[in-house]
Amino acid sequence: MSKYVSYEQSGVSIDANDEMVEKIWSSVAGTYSPRVIDLKGGFAGMFRLDYDEKLFKKNYKSPVLVACTDGVGSKVQLAAAIKKYDTVGIDLVAMSVNDMLVQGAEPLFFLDYLGVNKLEPTVIADMVKGVAAGCHLADCSLIGGETAEMPDTYKKDDFDMAGFAVGVVEREKIITGKNVTPGDVILGLASSGLHSNGYSLVRNICFKKAGLKMTDRIDEFGGDMLGTVLLEPTRIYVRPIVKLLSQYKVKQVVHGMAHITGSGLIGNVPRALPKDCDALIKKSSWPKPKIFDFLQKTGPVEEDEMYNVFNMGIGFVLIAAEDFADSIAKKLKQFGEKVYRIGTVTSGTNKVVLK
Numbered sequence: 001m002s003k004y005v006s007y008e009q010s011g012v013s014i015d016a017n018d019e020m021v022e023k024i025w026s027s028v029a030g031t032y033s034p035r036v037i038d039l040k041g042g043f044a045g046m047f048r049l050d051y052d053e054k055l056f057k058k059n060y061k062s063p064v065l066v067a068c069t070d071g072v073g074s075k076v077q078l079a080a081a082i083k084k085y086d087t088v089g090i091d092l093v094a095m096s097v098n099d100m101l102v103q104g105a106e107p108l109f110f111l112d113y114l115g116v117n118k119l120e121p122t123v124i125a126d127m128v129k130g131v132a133a134g135c136h137l138a139d140c141s142l143i144g145g146e147t148a149e150m151p152d153t154y155k156k157d158d159f160d161m162a163g164f165a166v167g168v169v170e171r172e173k174i175i176t177g178k179n180v181t182p183g184d185v186i187l188g189l190a191s192s193g194l195h196s197n198g199y200s201l202v203r204n205i206c207f208k209k210a211g212l213k214m215t216d217r218i219d220e221f222g223g224d225m226l227g228t229v230l231l232e233p234t235r236i237y238v239r240p241i242v243k244l245l246s247q248y249k250v251k252q253v254v255h256g257m258a259h260i261t262g263s264g265l266i267g268n269v270p271r272a273l274p275k276d277c278d279a280l281i282k283k284s285s286w287p288k289p290k291i292f293d294f295l296q297k298t299g300p301v302e303e304d305e306m307y308n309v310f311n312m313g314i315g316f317v318l319i320a321a322e323d324f325a326d327s328i329a330k331k332l333k334q335f336g337e338k339v340y341r342i343g344t345v346t347s348g349t350n351k352v353v354l355k
Helices: 014-029 075-081 088-101 121-138 199-209 226-230 238-246 264-272 290-298 303-309 322-334
Strands: 063-071 106-116 141-149 159-170 185-190 254-259 277-281 314-320 339-347 352-354
Touching: 014 121, 014 141, 063 088, 075 088, 075 159, 075 199, 075 226, 088 106, 088 121, 088 159, 088 238, 088 254, 088 314, 106 121, 106 238, 121 141, 121 159, 121 238, 185 322, 199 226, 199 290, 238 254, 238 322, 254 264, 264 277, 264 303, 264 314, 264 352, 290 303, 314 322, 314 339, 322 339
Parallel strands: 106 141, 277 352
Antiparallel strands: 063 159, 106 159, 185 314, 185 339, 254 314, 277 339
């Protein structure tokens, strides 16, 4: 045996990295728009913002770049538990692009970071396939990323993900919530389930307290596996919202928006309100996905805690002028969203009042 120590003996494989790059290339390149400058093997991604009427469908007069970063949280542990890696990438993209959407921005490009115990090219390819799928849904390009093999940091089969998105909005079209006034209507867009928040509580309820397994079939879910329901990807709202905003070229009829993530409606809607306004939200105004009733009952969890932690079936909120609320809801339904009139804005002190 050689007396020399190698990188491979230390737990990191350069050959596996090269194989992984080849496996993910088609997924990555498939997200490119005409603005991407393709440099396979480059050290950084490049994206054009110049004015070229012939090449680009849309150009920007006074562009403001908008940037977001986020992760998937402990949802990755559930993916690892049943070795299903092709959906959490969608969650990763969703968490950033839905955030920038709140300011009226449309995503331009995305980068990912994957930290793993051991670089297995096929597994990484599945992860990146999910990221690419999320980018397709968000109409943005996956122009770069990093995969770090760290056997001393992550346990066997453990991994983590982080994402970084950059978008753009015309300066005069930025949505800040400053135009929100009492009498405005609050519209809620349906979530696809848990999205990517509250999974520490979910794992505590399902696995520690109830002793369930990801492969258990649950009657409340029509016999679907628990893992299938828990890994349902976060809904990406980019296409319908960008399309909606583009149809109001003069008036800013959408006064505020909120992405309903950690801390639920109670913690996120006030971020779209002026300090002197409240959001009065009626809990019975939309149907709750079965997963929330299941968690509340199985815990058991107090209802206030449920609304403090989970989205409870509303993944994105728009605050609109009363005169335009019905037409906005109609358009969003035509774009494929489930839309509910869930409340109104009142005078107050920057809080959500649930009734």
